[in-house]
Amino acid sequence: MTKLSAKTALVTGASRGMGRASALALARMGAHVLIHYGSGANEAEAVVAEIRNAGGRADAVGADLSAPDGAHKLAKHVRAVIGDRLDILVANAGTSKSATIEETKVEDFDRLFAVNVRAPFFLVQQLLPIMGKDCSIVLISSLAAHAAVGTLSAYAATKGAIDTLVKHFAAALGERGIRVNAVAPGVVETDMSSFTKTDAGRDFTLGIQALKRLAQPDDVGGVIAFLASDDARWISGETSESTAAPSSDAPGRYGAESTVSIGIRHRPMPYDPWKNSTSQVLKVQVRSDADAKRLAFPGATVAACRGKRPGLNSS
């Protein structure tokens, strides 16, 4: 498949995990891919070699995206390699930290927001001069932004920020012909989700999925490449969940004792962003996951749960 021949792409955090898988998928579709890395120069060179050996085009570019000027340096580097046209930006590099609210340190919080939010924001800003009509940006959100899983509140907040940026970037850049979307994976077996190596983590992950296997980086890499390609030319401003449909029969997540809080936001109709919306919280007793799932109708957020619910350590 060579749908992207003559196109250039930058994938951040492509030295391993989902970034690597996305870069390989884009290269298979014919794009010239820049493989960005932070500390994994050797891993990035291995990805470049794999693409070149298969007849594709790739180069490695390094930059520490936790530094305030990391995105600016990376953009300069990118322009030096590919010149004045970048067709696809996949801002995938990310870091996670599992900690309770009490355990979360200011420096961890700042680092999460630096790598996961500040870097994609300024990378988009710095690369805009070489992006235009028919270009596409894909950011990476997470299931953690949409459901309270694990002790991940600070990490999840960075992904909530990504969902917000997608809407604003898509609205601001649409008239230039640039599409902006995000992919929000569930748990994917990478270095980041090391808890899947334990029996409890693996069982929990399988329990919340309809497809009963652990997601691999390739499973999501193809979704990212699709959104970046012209086949998705009428999709912009969307966060696409790539979670293999959370299962309605997840064992033990919501049992007979569970109480679920549902937040419902009432928006003024017709919708006017300058008018305040009102919200309401309902406490509802549920007996099973199927009950809880039925409550997650559009406009409602299932915000909290008391009762039987195993925790996660990281994602």
Ligand SMILES: NC(=O)c1ccc[n+]([C@@H]2O[C@H](COP(=O)([O-])OP(=O)(O)OC[C@H]3O[C@@H](n4cnc5c(N)ncnc54)[C@H](OP(=O)(O)O)[C@@H]3O)[C@@H](O)[C@H]2O)c1
């Ligand atoms: N795994 C999951 O279950 C999951 C679920 C939902 C969303 N996500 C999101 O998906 C994206 C990819 O995650 P993954 O699981 O593939 O992660 P991963 O295997 O841990 O890889 C992370 C990548 O980000 C790069 N990176 C991290 N910190 C960096 C920094 N300071 N400067 C430059 N590069 C940096 C790493 O580069 P080096 O190794 O070269 O430093 C690496 O290539 C992230 O945004 C993550 O939040 C993951």
